[in-house]
Amino acid sequence: MTKNLDKDGLRSIVENYDIFYIDLWGVVHNGITLHKNAIEALEEITKANKDYVLLTNAPRPNKIVNNFLEKMGMNKEIREKVYSSGEAALNYLKKNSLEEKFYHVGPPRDFDLFLDFKKNKTNNIKESSYLLCTGLFEEQGEDLKYYKELFNDHMDKKMICTNPDLIVDRGEKRELCAGSVALVFEKMGGEVIYFGKPFPEVYNQAINNEGKRVLSIGDNLNTDIKGANLLNFNSLIISNGVHKDEIKKEGIDVISKKYEVVVNFIQTELKW
Structure with a gap:
């Protein structure tokens, strides 16, 4: 059964993992503005001495995604964590x-x-x-x-x-x-x-994950969560994303079965 982290936050499980793969679009921003709580969560992950990658299915080189995020107001330390499917x-x-x-x-x-x-x-x-x-x-x-x-x-x-x-x-x-x-x-x-999630190569190119405890965070069951399942990583779905209407209507346990994925945790939005 999927555990809801809305009350306890990401802080309640951060010590269980070494690396976090975090989706950009739908989790950290909506294509127009950054999500304030998600940015705070990224800063707190760094303070906890954990690694993370902003793993995005963007058809652009890392440098171009980085420029896009800079215009959105994201600071350099966070932007440097980007790795794209492009x-x-x-x-x-x-x-x-x-x-x-x-x-x-x-x-x-x-x-x-x-x-x-x-x-x-x-x-x-x-x-x-x-x-x-x-x-x-x-x-x-x-x-x-x-x-x-x-x-x-x-x-x-x-x-x-x-x-x-x-x-x-x-x-x-x-x-x-x-x-x-x-x-x-x-x-x-x-x-x-x-190239991109859920296919393993993009995860392995982005950071050395061998022997690490990994949590994959995203809003897409077909890519973020399926990718985590294929690589035996734990997963956290952000419910206020592409599946929000489905999850609101039927609940994550029913929806995850429909998509044939295992979801360990759920949050409405990424929040520390």
């Missing part, structure tokens, strides 16, 4: 696919990811060797049928997905993410290589 994907591309032509599926603002090899970007999907998916096109942000038609004659190509998230809440608005496009491609029979 960084993990970039490490893979540098080793494997930098010289091949690719077709970018996603908005222009994600160009930071392939700045070093932009000469290999083609605007003609027929000329590409692989597909690099960072999100949805700005003019096709809601219509997944468009992508099904786009991929129809290119199922022999591999897709690199830099953000496995299906959805995200930007303030009060819900948006589709790269994972939704990759799922379309996968259901059509295509091969997708994912």
Whole structure:
């Protein structure tokens, strides 16, 4: 059964762990503003001499995520803890696919990811060797049928997905993410290589967790919590995130069974 920490706070379990993987979007900020209580919790984790990583499914290099958080008002000591799915994907591309032509599926603002090899970007999907998916096109942000038609004659190509998230809440608005496009491609029979939670590589790249007691904190059962389960980490779900309506309606024990995950702890918001 999932234990509720709303009364006792994160402080009540902090000594049980050495490392905390903490999601950014939905836990530390909402895409627009920082969550004050979450920032306090991060500062207190440091005071307790514990390690943490701000592990985010953002299709951008660490440096770009860091700049975004700086504009939001996050201090340097906390920003330096960021590790992104974009960084993990970039490490893979540098080793494997930098010289091949690719077709970018996603908005222009994600160009930071392939700045070093932009000469290999083609605007003609027929000329590409692989597909690099960072999100949805700005003019096709809601219509997944468009992508099904786009991929129809290119199922022999591999897709690199830099953000496995299906959805995200930007303030009060819900948006589709790269994972939704990759799922379309996968259901059509295509091969997708994912970077980010719940896939183990991003956790292992971010920090040495060998032999450590780990707690993974996030608001997404499909990524944050499933990733924790796959790596045998304990997990804490923030209920005021992407699953808030489901959890409010049916409770975390019912919802976690639906998503086939184990959730050790729950908080409405990350709070020390």
